[in-house]
Amino acid sequence: MLRDKNRSLLPVLIVAIGVALTVFLSGYLRGVMDDVTDINARFETGHVKIMTRSYAENKDQLPVDLAILGVDSLRNSLKKQFPEMAWESRMRFGGILDVPDASRNSRGQGPVLGMALDFLTPRTKEPERMNIPNAMVRGRMPQRLGEILVGEDFAQKLKIKMGDQVTHFGSTMSGSLSFKNFVVTGTVRFGMAAMDRGTILVDIRDAQTMLDMPDGTSEILGYATESAYQDAQMQSIATMFNALQNPQDEFAPVMQTLKQQNNLGELIDYSAKMSGFYVFIFVMAMAVVLWNTGLLGGVRRYKEFGIRLALGEFKGHMYRSLLLESVVVGVVGSVIGLFIGLSGVYYLQAYGLDISGMMENSAMLIPSVIRAKITPDLFVIGFIPGLLATTLGAMLSGIGIFKRQTASLFKELEV
């Protein structure tokens, strides 16, 4: 059977192509989703995030007036209760950045989106988590209060130089006007549209001063220090935390997992479904192609089986040999396909695919370089369709063996 090169080559090829596509798409999807998850976790959602109940409901408006107060004691108790997590205050706020000239007249100004994080605590992980060292274009990171990083594009537009003084206008927690002067020490470009439009970065303490909420923050993000995002673990932490809060109090803190925020859960589940869907489609398509091309049961094989029946071979024996043949084809095809598919995934993992051009206007936190990811289950994902398709194909044509009437043999063979 297997000596028949022509007959085995095409099904092997079909299986290989199908498996390669399945593996590649799954790996690609996996990589994209992991990147999306990772980036969202780093920049926005944390592995878990704590907000007040009403802030959570209106978070798109960045309602600093609904911020968490008593942050220090909250963070201390969090550290005690969940020592495996790192807890970090972050704040986002809107405002206007004004760049004065030498005579202190406005040289230009523009709306900015402020991000406040911990730059100044010794050994802080936050700048690294937000990839700021790599995002730096000019200058250096803030090293004391009153220093600020601005987006490179924004800086260019307003011709900001390192060491320039800028003024941020915004409103305090209680709604009155606030302004604060900063010294620009560096510029950043993250390579993500959502992060590169008028972003400024300041230390969390400066933001607290500016917004007049010394012990407040809008968000506390939690990160598992030893591992990547694990949904079950984060969910149990959130459940434990939320159980202790007063459900009536609209300023009580609530904890949400990454999956509960920004529809990421839907996105992740959707991509998992898509992945399963790809596999399903490929299995079906390959099975049908294999079946239809007659490689596992078409006219040629049909006649062959007719002759073998006439020669006195048992149907069961024939069915088994057909299945065995298909398993071999499936395995060989899957191995080849896996190799091709994984090579493709590896290429994307190593070199990435730059889609920043397509993503210029996206408000989502989407990486501008797509990278695929090789994970162990890709091997499984590769083998399932390959084997399933060939066996399914063989079984479909095998039904023909059993259903066919031996009587019609001579008829069919006459043609």
Add this chain to the structure above:
Amino acid sequence: MAIEEIIRLSEVTKRYPMGETEFTALKNINLAFHKGEFAGLVGPSGSGKTTLLNIMGSLDVPTTGEAVVLGQHISKLSHKASAELRNRHLGFIFQVFNLLPVYTVYENVEFALLLQNMPAQERKKTVYEALDWVGLTALAHKKPDKLSGGEGQRVAIARAMVKRPAILLADEPTANLDAANAHLILQTMKRLNDELKTTFIFSTHDEKVMGYLGRIIHLRDGCIELDETIKNKPLQR
């Protein structure tokens, strides 16, 4: 002299469902064959020749009536038993597409013996013997698509004969052959019939075939019209 009766059909009727109604392909056929016959079923298209061969070959069962082949009641055989009967005792030659295209000539002939689990040494000897009968030992390792039509049919004969079946059923074996090849095939079969006492039953339209037959059964509309035994040694053109 009592010659062994190897096929007996009693009141064999075969009906095929045709939409609402039924189509009767064979009507009350009574027929017997004896060991060593060289017989032919002759009749116009649709007269039931193939249907009759199918039943005698245990590839089909009669709707009513009895078919006994080598002492076995065809209607009562299990799948396995009828496969076994075909494998051990019946040989088939079809009009076209006789050979498994992926195997060599040798392997095609060997196939039936493999199913019988014959030991390798004996198998090889037996296969070459069969190829020798049809004069094709030289082509043993060719693939079927490299053979001419006549050579292909000779391989089919070797394959059918290699297990020394009691009965060889051939449905229009010469229909696709030119005259020279047809005669060669028929002479080969006649010789095997003489030497091995195999019973040959053909279906045919072919005048050339009829010249070799020792018995001609004329079928028309599923009935036996005439069953003539040719007494004289068949003329060979």
